Structures are given as C-alpha cells and as structure tokens.
Amino acid sequence: MKVKDVMNSDVIYCKSGDSIRSTAQILKKNGISGAPVVDDENNIVGVISEEDLLRFLEIPDHRGLWLPSPFEVIEIPIREFVSWEETKHMLSDFGDKKVQQVMKTDVLTITPEDTIEYASELMTKHKINRLPVIEDGKLIGIVTRGDIIEGLSRS
Secondary structure (H helix, E strand, O other): OEHHHHOEOOOOOEEOOOEHHHHHHHHHHHOOOEEEEEOOOOEEEEEEEHHHHHHHOOOOOOOOOOOOOOOHHHHHHHHHHHHHHHHHHHHHHHOOOEHHHOOEOOOOOEOOOOEHHHHHHHHHHHOOOEEEEEEOOEEEEEEEHHHHHHHHHHO
C-alpha cells in the first residue's frame, strides 16, 4: 500500500510568520497535535507540534536551595514577587512570538509513491507522529500514524 492511499490531502498548516497564539488555536480547534509550516509557495519550511510549544514555554526557575539569614527573611517575599512578575510577563508575551521561533526546521518528508511500511519505519525510528507528503517540493498531504493504522484495517 502506498502513502497516497492513506494520506490526508486536506492539510491543516501554518506559516512561519503566524503567531504562536493563532497556531495553538488552530491545533486545538482541529484536534491535532502538530502541523507543517509552509512558505508562500507552499514549500515546507518546518513543523510545529504541541511538544515544541511546551518546550518553548520554559518558566525560569529561581528556587535554588539556600537557607536565609535573618535579614534575608524580609527579602524572600520580594524575590518571589519578582519571579512571579517575570513569569507573568513571559507568559503574556509568549502568544505573540512567531512560529519560526519555535518550529523544527529539520523536517522529514515522504512522497505519495512511498510505501506505508517506509512511512511507518520513519515515524518509529524518529519518534514522530506525522509526515508531510510532498510532490515536486510542494506540500500535497500529510500522513499520520492513525492514517496508516486505518489503511491497514481496510486492506
């Protein structure tokens, strides 16, 4: 069985200049965990996933282990307040960042003529859930683990 037999041609994608906020909304609305990132000519420039978004959302840890002196006891609430303010600022600013700051650019792709066995091998070996399907360098579809399983159940 070939990739073209199981792939989804109605690809949900985003552009590298899209905001993280709008991309997260697209993922949630469509119930998907990732999407290809394309340029204006529909060429793949990256892939964005929930994992990428979560990895980018690292909150600074200011909680080193230390025992305060009597003078520092007064300083502790101030440090915690400053840490909370930094975290709030980082979270509010996060949604406005661009997809290109978060996306992976080393994208594995597949063609419609490749076999689903090869697609499955790539997904398993590289621990990925989806492969953009390209033809003549353009995005024409996407194949997921679920697509392959569904295809196997039909054959």
